[in-house]
Amino acid sequence: MTDKTLKRYIIIIAVIVVLTAAGNMIYASYQVIPELLFTEINDEFVFNEVFDEKLTISYITNNRDTRRLESISFDGLETSQLIRQTGYFGGFFYTSDTNDNPYNDIIGRYYTLKSGYIDLHLTETDIDLLEENGSLTFGTGTAMMSDGTAMPVSFGRITIHTIEHWDEYRLREGGGGSNDHFTVDFKTEKPIHITSLDLSTFEPHKDAIDMKLTVDYDKVYTYDELIIRTEPILVSRNFQMAYTAVEPDISSQWRFNMISMDMTYEKDDESYNSWIYYPFYGTGMDEPTVEEYVEFWRAQNE
Amino acid sequence: MNNSYKHLFSGFLLVMLDINIGSFDILPDVIGYILVFLGLGELHSNTGIESFRVARILSIVSAIGAVFEIFTGTFGLIHMSAFISYTVTVFGGLSELLLVVCIYHGMTTHMTMLEEISLSNQFGNENKRYAVIQGLSLIVMSFSLNMPKDGGAYLIALLVVSIIMHIRLLINLNVAKKLFDTEASEL
Known part of the structure; x- marks a missing residue:
């Protein structure tokens, strides 16, 4: 190998390494969160x-x-x-x-x-x-x-x-969840009418999670049906809200936790408030889940 | 002359060996690079080969990096941001790669001057091999800034490759060292 060839090799290697490193640093700098x-x-x-x-x-x-x-x-x-x-x-x-x-x-x-x-x-x-x-x-x-x-x-x-x-x-009886599925059960002694359900916190996650409201083990309502529904929903004994991640085995607990629905119902001609929520505290989030959470936050805020 | 390659061999051996007591390496890399610097100086003054002069400058850069490592890693006196630490690592890797390429080129030229054609070819081929393999390793390593923390298997692979290439360097330096040991004993 001549001196000229060696010089060429050295320059090519150095340029490629420097460009790769610079590209990586630029990419990493874009991942910084402002707060x-x-x-x-x-x-x-x-x-x-x-x-x-x-x-x-x-x-x-x-x-x-x-x-x-x-x-x-x-x-x-x-x-x-x-x-x-x-x-x-x-x-x-x-x-x-x-x-x-x-x-x-x-x-x-x-x-x-x-x-x-x-x-x-x-x-x-x-x-x-x-x-x-x-x-x-x-x-x-x-x-x-x-x-x-x-x-x-x-x-x-x-x-x-x-x-x-x-x-x-x-009304809340209990609930349970895993990485990709969550259910919460509600029970009533007397029949109630659910008059309103605030679905605004579910909307940003609707492509990642399926929602199912099951009333009295009988009627099932999906998100698309609930969003257009205007009539009250009669509940005689119980109802269950279930969220299931569209992609199984994807850790979606942080999504379940961000869905907090205000609910208004009538019982004996009186109006009451309740809410549907999932008590996940963010611990157990691994590196991919944390990055997914940050990406979601960016989409909502930037 | 045989001391020159002995210095290079000993220097790179010290750099390669890390015997740690706690976080303190009892065989500091900076001493290794000083030996390499001395050996290259002797080689350049005896042969006039330009590559040895360039390699000597690069050995100073590597020695400075080793001193920096003592203050940041061993004693933890300086806390570097991830970006600065990454830049130092990549720059240090590039400087070491260029150092070894220049040494191999100098050894190739030296063997040609001494009409040791088979050794010249051996060192020349090893130089190309080293440049390509370590160059690719350095490029892969430069993605480490954006690699998931649990994707460390590739770093182990890079480490194994690096160890193999450094062992090969030591073997080649030992061959050159023995050549001059033989000549000295014949005299």
Whole structure:
């Protein structure tokens, strides 16, 4: 090989490597998210003498963003809720011995899924308000980060009921879900008429999820039928809402969680409100699921 | 003259071997590159081959990269962003590739000067092989910035390829070293 040939080889190799690296860096720079993303929380609790409810707050940051969530001031609650960095489940503190990842964050190629834990604390003022209204709902507020920055947040909806309110208004029997399927069951002692169902939160996911409303184990309504329906739906005993991912085995729990439907029904000529939700806290999201979530957020916001 | 190739052999052996106590490599790469720098200096002054001079400059670049690695990796004194870390890795890989290509070219020319035609052909062919294989490996490695974290199998494959090519380099340096050992003993 002559010097000239060697020089040519070197230049070609160097140019290809530099162009490839530059292309990769440009592509990676487009993946950066402009702000921290919180996954949604939708859940209901009953307030009793031993109120020991916990919330798991999950949020997605760019990998270079090392901030952690320290506290949240919820609109509607008197005091800030402090964040624990380690989970306490089943009697064991969930920690990791890995120095590089002490909080067991899910670290992907672009993003990190972090979690924090709240032991819900209600002040006397909060409890008085709860008992006066029968329920207390919150979901928006201000998050304080470890570097001192504050940011407005909107999680979803968390409702605390008194026992009496829960017993009087509750229709929800129970529910369960997996990666690609979710069902929630509702039961009524007396016949009711569902007069309205807010499908707006389902609409962005309608191509990825199939919806099925089954009434009294008999009538089945799909999304396309419900969106055009104007007459009330008679429920004699029970109904079930089911979501199924169009592509099986695709982790769709984050989609189920973002679907929060307000429902209005009539019973004995009186109007009541309820809602259909899925309490998934974002933990268990793996790298592809986190990226899918970010891609969805971009489509909705950019 | 035989010390020159001995320096190159010892230098690359130190670079290749990583014996870590905690995060500290007791055989720091920077010492390896210094040996390579010394060997290349002797070779260039004895033969006048331009490739050895260029390789000498590249060995300084690699040595600087090795010093940087001590401060970022071993002692963790400097925390680099992913982009900077990636740039340093790619640039370091490119610099090492060009260093070895220049060394092989210099060895090929040196063997031609000494009328060791079969060794000249051997080193020339190995140079082309090294340039293509390591060049392709570096291009594949440059996609690592956008590879999923759980797709690490390809990195292991790249590591195996790199180890094989470096072993082959050591073998070829040893052949050149032994040639001058033989000549010295005949004298």
